[in-house]
Amino acid sequence: MWDKKAKKKIGDRELMPESLMMSYGYRPDWSEGAVKAPIFATSTFVFETAEAGKEFFARAYGLVESDPDDETGLIYSRLNNPSLEILEDRLTLWDGAEAAAVFTSGMAAISTTALTFLRPGDLVVFSEPSYGGTEHLFHEVLPQMGIEVACFRSSDGAAGIRKVLEEEDSRDKLRMICLETPSNPTNDLVDIEACARVAREYSTGDRKVLLTVDNTFLGPVFQQPLKHGADLVIYSLTKYVGGHSDLIAGAVLGNREYVDMVKGTRTFFGNIAGPFTGFLLMRSLETLKVRMVQETEHAEKLAAYLIEHPKVAKVSYLGLLKEGDEGYEVYRTHCTGPGSMIAFEVHGGEEEAFRFLNALKLIKLAVSLGGTESLAEHPGAMTHSDIPREDQKKIGITPAMVRISVGLEDPDDLIADVAQALEAV
Numbered sequence: 001m002w003d004k005k006a007k008k009k010i011g012d013r014e015l016m017p018e019s020l021m022m023s024y025g026y027r028p029d030w031s032e033g034a035v036k037a038p039i040f041a042t043s044t045f046v047f048e049t050a051e052a053g054k055e056f057f058a059r060a061y062g063l064v065e066s067d068p069d070d071e072t073g074l075i076y077s078r079l080n081n082p083s084l085e086i087l088e089d090r091l092t093l094w095d096g097a098e099a100a101a102v103f104t105s106g107m108a109a110i111s112t113t114a115l116t117f118l119r120p121g122d123l124v125v126f127s128e129p130s131y132g133g134t135e136h137l138f139h140e141v142l143p144q145m146g147i148e149v150a151c152f153r154s155s156d157g158a159a160g161i162r163k164v165l166e167e168e169d170s171r172d173k174l175r176m177i178c179l180e181t182p183s184n185p186t187n188d189l190v191d192i193e194a195c196a197r198v199a200r201e202y203s204t205g206d207r208k209v210l211l212t213v214d215n216t217f218l219g220p221v222f223q224q225p226l227k228h229g230a231d232l233v234i235y236s237l238t239k240y241v242g243g244h245s246d247l248i249a250g251a252v253l254g255n256r257e258y259v260d261m262v263k264g265t266r267t268f269f270g271n272i273a274g275p276f277t278g279f280l281l282m283r284s285l286e287t288l289k290v291r292m293v294q295e296t297e298h299a300e301k302l303a304a305y306l307i308e309h310p311k312v313a314k315v316s317y318l319g320l321l322k323e324g325d326e327g328y329e330v331y332r333t334h335c336t337g338p339g340s341m342i343a344f345e346v347h348g349g350e351e352e353a354f355r356f357l358n359a360l361k362l363i364k365l366a367v368s369l370g371g372t373e374s375l376a377e378h379p380g381a382m383t384h385s386d387i388p389r390e391d392q393k394k395i396g397i398t399p400a401m402v403r404i405s406v407g408l409e410d411p412d413d414l415i416a417d418v419a420q421a422l423e424a425v
């Protein structure tokens with residue numbers, strides 16, 4: 001058996017994720033010496049013997065006890081595939097997770113996790129704002145299945161959860177707390193450690209309250225929620241990890257027991273990603289840190305420009321937080337960089353925000369984020385339009401708000417574009 005743990009060290013030195021990202025989880029002698037893992041474009045795998053096939057199935061379906069370090073043999077690409085298994089191993093590195101499961105999208109990762117652990121009568125509490133698709137899943141889809149859903153404002157943090165839980169009389173029902181931090185689009189931060197304490201307090205011997213964190217905006221480079229007490233961390237890999245706006249994928253990371261449970265559901269929902277997506281993501285992971293660091297540098301410059309501009313009413317960017325600001329302590333203790341998502345409000349309302357968006361020349365008017373190119377959108381009318389306007393206001397999404405995902409273009413070119421577009425406001 002290939003010893004993965006040994007591969008993470010040179011002597012006593014633990015190697016950094018940047019160093020492992022080009023090789024971890026793959027041996028060139030599996031593929032004619034190829035330095036890069038090939039795309040395993042196959043739907044099914046040959047068993048050496050019928051007995052081996054029987055054993056692989058028994059392990060995959062949990063019919064026999066198996067050593068956690070023993071990989072399930074390759075069976076069929078809806079269950080497992082080397083292009084995804086190598087990727088999953090690499091994804092664990094930044095977050096220090098035991099295991100990872102990759103999905104066809106971030107929403108597939110979120111919904112499959114929810115439906116693995118939630119049953120009718122259970123209560124899930126989630127932070128608002130969250131990505132619009134997540135909001136829809138929690139507010140509209142899960143209640144149809146008899147799952148009770150409550151939400152709290154991210155900026156209220158653990159105190160907000162406690163308030164909701166007191167109102168809901170929920171000691172015996174709470175099963176899951178789901179955070180999105182920083183929140184899309186407002187960049188609110190939630191204290192993960194304080195929420196982990198609530199989850200522990202509400203857990204009983206046979207009912208563990210799970211804490212999940214959608215870490216799409218900062219992770220895995222600038223924030224690692226498992227280290228702050230989260231049970232599962234979730235990504236839309238479509239964003240920074242994919243990083244080139246050319247794929248859709250998602251992931252769930254955590255301890256092996258929970259991730260295996262999620263993978264069990266994935267097998268029957270049939271929403272594992274395909275091998276070509278696995279290949280693209282491995283290629284992207286090699287440059288993840290350099291991209292995120294560079295994009296952050298550009299975002300810092302752009303945010304500094306925006307905050308001084310007379311047509312800009314408010315800028316929400318983590319790099320602008322100062323001691324004493326709401327969120328500063330969480331930023332200081334949880335995050336190692338501010339990332340490259342900026343939300344800002346122009347003076348005026350939707351009409352003025354639209355004028356700005358329509359005038360952009362270099363930055364593209366499109367939803368999504370985390371790619372090499374800068375993208376701008378209007379959360380109220382686009383990504384979060386499913387949330388009624390009144391509710392949008394309560395969670396900090398205003399008609400004058402624009403969200404920009406800052407990419408790798410020259411930062412002074414980006415500022416020039418924003419400057420000329422603001423003239424149209």
Ligand SMILES: Cc1ncc(COP(=O)(O)O)c(C=O)c1O
Nearest residue numbers: 105106107131184216236238249
């Ligand atoms: C924070 C966050 N989580 C999850 C998702 C959903 O990801 P996907 O589009 O890959 O399903 C998004 C999409 O924008 C997001 O911004």
